[in-house]
Amino acid sequence: xxxxxxxxxxxxxxxxxxxxxxxxxxxxxxxxxxxxxxxxxxxxxxxxxxxxxxxxxxxxxxxxxxxxxxxxxxxxxxxxxxxxxxxxxxxxxxxxxxxxxxxxxxxxxxxxxxxxxxxxxxxxxxxxxxxxxxxxxxxxxxxxxxxxxxxxxxxxxxxxxxxxxxxxxxxxxxxxxxxxxxxxxxxxxxxxxxxxxxxxxxxxxxxxxxxxxxxxxxxxxxxxxxxxxxxxxxxxxxxxxxxxxxxxxxxxxxxxxxxx
Numbered sequence: 001x002x003x004x005x006x007x008x009x010x011x012x013x014x015x016x017x018x019x020x021x022x023x024x025x026x027x028x029x030x031x032x033x034x035x036x037x038x039x040x041x042x043x044x045x046x047x048x049x050x051x052x053x054x055x056x057x058x059x060x061x062x063x064x065x066x067x068x069x070x071x072x073x074x075x076x077x078x079x080x081x082x083x084x085x086x087x088x089x090x091x092x093x094x095x096x097x098x099x100x101x102x103x104x105x106x107x108x109x110x111x112x113x114x115x116x117x118x119x120x121x122x123x124x125x126x127x128x129x130x131x132x133x134x135x136x137x138x139x140x141x142x143x144x145x146x147x148x149x150x151x152x153x154x155x156x157x158x159x160x161x162x163x164x165x166x167x168x169x170x171x172x173x174x175x176x177x178x179x180x181x182x183x184x185x186x187x188x189x190x191x192x193x194x195x196x197x198x199x200x201x202x203x204x205x206x207x208x209x210x211x212x213x214x215x216x217x218x219x220x221x222x223x224x225x226x227x228x229x230x231x232x233x234x235x236x237x238x239x240x241x242x243x244x245x246x247x248x249x250x251x252x253x254x255x256x257x258x259x260x
Contacts, residue, residue, distance in 0.1 A: 022046070102201050187231060194211070
C-alpha cells in the first residue's frame with residue numbers, strides 16, 4: 001500500500017511577501033499559495049504591467065497585492081512599507097530574486113558580475129536592513145531565502161551566480177541566531193537545477209532537472225517545517241555536491257575541471 005504524502009500544514013491565511021515572482025518558481029509558488037487561501041504580496045520590477053500577474057490578481061482580488069520593486073535601487077523603503085501594510089503586517093518574507101549568466105573565462109563581463117551581485121545578494125541585504133524593525137515591533141515572523149545547491153561548491157562558468165548566493169548563505173548562518181532571539185525564524189532553500197528562462201542559457205547537461213511547478217510544490221510542502229535551517233533537494237545532486245565539498249581541493253577541482 002502506497003504511503004500517502006504529507007501535505008503542507010502551514011497556518012491558514014498566512015501573509016506572505018514574495019520578492020521575485022514574475023515567472024518560474026516564484027510565480028508557481030504564488031499560484032499554489034493563493035489556491036490555499038493565503039494572502040500574498042507579489043513583487044517584481046514591473047508586476048503591475050505583467051499580463052499574467054494582472055490576470056492572476058483579477059482572479060484573487062482580495063488575496064493578491066501586486067507591487068513594483070527593483071532590488072537594484074538604493075532606496076526600497078517605500079516598497080517595503082507598502083508590502084508590510086498591504087495586509088496589515090507580514091508573517092513571511094520570501095526572497096526569491098535571482099539573476100544568472102553563464103560566463104566562461106573569455107566571456108567575463110564586469111557589468112554582469114555586478115548585476116548578479118546586486119540581485120542575488122545585495123537586494124536581500126537592503127530589504128532585510130529596512131524590514132527588520134517591522135518584524136521586531138511585531139515580535140514574530142519568518143524569513144525564507146531561496147538560494148541554490150551551487151552554494152555547496154563553485155562550478156565552472158557559474159561563479160557569477162553562485163558566489164553571491166554563497167555570500168547570502170554565509171550571511172544567513174551569521175544572523176540566524178540573533179534573529180532567533182527576536183522570534184524571527186530565518187530559513188534557506190537550496191535546490192538543484194530548475195527548468196526556467198535562466199537555466200535555458202545552459203549548454204550542458206543538468207542532472208535531475210526539475211520543472212518550476214514541481215520545485216514550487218516541493219518548497220510549498222516544506223514550508224510547514226519551521227524547525228530546520230535548510231530546505232534542500234533533490235537528494236542525489238545535493239549528495240554529490242556535498243561530497244565534492246568534503247574532498248581535498250586537489251581532487252574536487254580536478255573533477256570540476258573535467259567538465260570543461
